[in-house]
Amino acid sequence: MSALPHVYSDFQNADAQGRLRLTCVGVVNDLARQQVRIREGLGLLLYSDDADDEGREVRLVVEGSATYSQHEQCWVAVVDWQKIRHEPTSAGVQAGAALSVMQSSAGTSPARPQG
DSSP, X not given: OOSSOEEEOOTTOBOTTSOEEOOSHHHHHXXXXXTOOOOTTOEEEEEEEEEOTTXXXXXEEEEEEEEEEXXXXXXXXXXXXXXXXXXXXXXXXXXXXXHHHHHHHHTOOOOXXXX
């Protein structure tokens, strides 16, 4: 587990330089809950909700560094888009375990979505 503050981020809310804007309510709530004050160079573990190929809840996760965008007049996080990864959530892990038990009982395997 990372010692960095975990901060929700909308991965679709990037500026022209590919930096994630730290302007959504989830950012404010997560920082307040962890009693973290954003500052230049602050390391963050940014996350967003997603689903894996089987439909289980997971998080998209990437480490970033806070910087203030003078142009946008807001805090942004510099991230390496090549290092985004999936991490299971507790709900996703529980759903996956329940699905495995149901499949074992029924003797079936999950159908892959078409498309």
